[in-house]
Amino acid sequence: MALSLRSPGPSRCGPAPASTPEVEPVSPAELEQYLHEHIPLSKAMEITVVSAGETGIVLRAPLAPNINHRETVFGGSASAIAILAGWSLVHTRLRVAGLACRVVIQRNTMDYLRPVQGAFEARSWFESPEAWEGFLRLLQRKGKARITVLAVLEHGGQVAGRFTGDFVALAGPENPPAVEP
DSSP: OOOBOOOOOSSOOSBOOTTOOOOOBOOHHHHHHHHHHHOHHHHHTTOEEEEEETTEEEEEEOSGGGBOTTSSBOHHHHHHHHHHHHHHHHHHHHHHTTBOOEEEEEEEEEEEOSOOOSOEEEEEEESSTTHHHHHHHHHHHHSEEEEEEEEEEEETTEEEEEEEEEEEEEOOTTSOOOOOO
């Protein structure tokens, strides 16, 4: 299944309007443009989208704008790219489902395994891919749902960090969840 991306409009969670045209697949360039326009930190970090797929997102960043006083990647940049890879996965999958929601990170942990001395990547995926359908059902029923995303930070073909994050999708007052009979 190809991912698709549309302009979000107001922060809400509900079905796409009936007049929405057929959704086209999103390219890495389209997702990158979206991130740079809506999350300015991604542009400042010079993040590029390597791939955007149903099962994961891969983001890349160079060392120069993310460097610390030891000439390695600043820990905050490492954490930020991992969070952004996870957020992008949830965000784009919701778009494929035809839902425009506010997506926020609720909590995360980041383990730093080795210093990164050059360009680096964050690769994200769902901790439990089968949890997606339950996540969508709960979101539609209650207007709020949480899902866990994992990511690895890689440099030079080696894992340099591991990330676990819980992301929450929230319905806005414009589109409350449907009430079940």
